[in-house]
Amino acid sequence: MRLGDSVPDLTLPDTDGRDHALRGDGITTVVFTCNHCPYALAWHDRILAVASDYADRGVRVLAVNPNDAGRYPADSFEAMKERVAADGGWPLPYLRDESQEAARAFGAKTTPDAFVFDADGALRYRGAPDADHRDPSQDAVWLRDALDTLLVGGDPEPAETEPVGCSIKWKPGA
Amino acid sequence: MRVELLWWEGCPSHPEALEQLKQVLGEEGLDPEAVEVVEVLSDEQAERERFFGSPTIRIDGEDILPPGEGDPVGLSCRVYRLRDGRPSPVPDVEDVRDAVRRRAYAAG
Numbered sequence: 452m453r454l455g456d457s458v459p460d461l462t463l464p465d466t467d468g469r470d471h472a473l474r475g476d477g478i479t480t481v482v483f484t485c486n487h488c489p490y491a492l493a494w495h496d497r498i499l500a501v502a503s504d505y506a507d508r509g510v511r512v513l514a515v516n517p518n519d520a521g522r523y524p525a526d527s528f529e530a531m532k533e534r535v536a537a538d539g540g541w542p543l544p545y546l547r548d549e550s551q552e553a554a555r556a557f558g559a560k561t562t563p564d565a566f567v568f569d570a571d572g573a574l575r576y577r578g579a580p581d582a583d584h585r586d587p588s589q590d591a592v593w594l595r596d597a598l599d600t601l602l603v604g605g606d607p608e609p610a611e612t613e614p615v616g617c618s619i620k621w622k623p624g625a
Numbered sequence: 626m627r628v629e630l631l632w633w634e635g636c637p638s639h640p641e642a643l644e645q646l647k648q649v650l651g652e653e654g655l656d657p658e659a660v661e662v663v664e665v666l667s668d669e670q671a672e673r674e675r676f677f678g679s680p681t682i683r684i685d686g687e688d689i690l691p692p693g694e695g696d697p698v699g700l701s702c703r704v705y706r707l708r709d710g711r712p713s714p715v716p717d718v719e720d721v722r723d724a725v726r727r728r729a730y731a732a733g
Contacts, residue, residue, distance in 0.1 A: 489638070489704040492712035523701065585713070617702040618635040 452558045454575065454610055458568045459556040463515060465544035466532040473553065477509040478601050479568045480594065482580075483559040483619065485516045486534055487525040490616035491562040493584040497591040498563065501580075502543035505598055509570075512543045517554035518562070518620040526620070554619055561616035567597045567607070575601055578612030626685060626728055629661045633671075633679035636702035638714035642680035649721045653729060671699050678703025680715065682724075689724035690716055 458479060462472045473481060482498055484491040502512035520527035528547045535541050548554055557566055567576035576597035581589035597607035630646060632639035647657035665676045677692040678701045690705065707717045 487704070488702050489712050489714040490702070492704060493714070495712075522699070524697075587711070615637065617637075620635075 452556070452566070452574055452577070454573075454577070456574045458566075458572045458574070459553065461553050461556065463546035463548055463553060465546050466528075466535045467544075469544070471513060471544050471546055473513065474572055475511055477511060477570050478598060479572075480510065480512045480598070481553075481557065481566045481568075482512065482514050483517060483554060483557070483562055483564045483566075484514050485518045485523075485526045485562040485617070485620075486530055487518070487523055488562045488617035490584050494563050494580050494591070494616075497580055497587065497589070498565075498594075499542055501591050501594055501598070502541075504595075506542065508598075508602060510598055510602075513546055514541070514543055515546045515548050515553055516562075517548035517551045517559065519551075519622040521622065523620050551619075551622060554621075559614075559619055561614045561618060563616050564614040564619075565594055567594070567601065569601050576607045576610055577614075578609075579615050582612075584615065626655070626659075627661070627683075628659060628725075629663060629683045631663045631665055631674060631676055631679070631681040631683070633665045633676075633700050633702075635700060636679040636714065638702065639680045642682065642715045645715060645718055646682060646721060649718065649725055653722070653725050655725065655729065665700065668699060676700075682716065682721065684724055684728040687728075690720055 458474045460474050462470050464470050516526055516531055518526035531545055535545050565580055569575050580591035580594045583589050593612055600607045630643055651657045665671050677696055682689045705713045705716045707713045
């Protein structure tokens, strides 16, 4: 997926059994993530904070787990549900991409890998949440800057960064 | 003292882990270049090596931070915990240092 491309017209189920269209109103952020990757875990709280902080500003944040649960049972739909329940709920839906169609359509590489679409559904930022998974004070600044810029009608800069994390766990033959 | 670092290409943490390990070995007066770096390429090799994820560091055949009971062997990224509790793709440097010292002193 390249900058300017449209958000794929796909619908995925969340851990509460609700379906979510990836294409929706307002600014949408899709973050590919998972349960078992240390990079995804290191950035997790920062992603949740973004979802909370921007919820009342017309920004949707969706977490999507596309990993092959056959080889990585920690990423099964059941394990996703258990994780969210153990946390007492998340401020964003945690979606299951069982077919991996969304990950393929986005060209997602890693967990995490973040994609920000403007209100017209065009991709405006893609990459890592910030420069350093080890440093919580980074606070997903690249993601926040992209959202802040879009909210005032500007062009995110940088618009692309290199996603950093564990490789997407594709199903055999995918 | 035999020091091994096992890694898998699906996880980008091994350069950082290797650098950290070499730094600790050097600081403890040991040879940083003595680290044996082993790439794990297949499920079969992971099973054979008892590879619990990338990176795995062993000293004299013992994992410096033994995995929990039930942790799966396989090609994955390993989750470590820093001493402040945060998840991390590499061990806390002080855990590496403690492991090196334990084995170095045990070896006399």
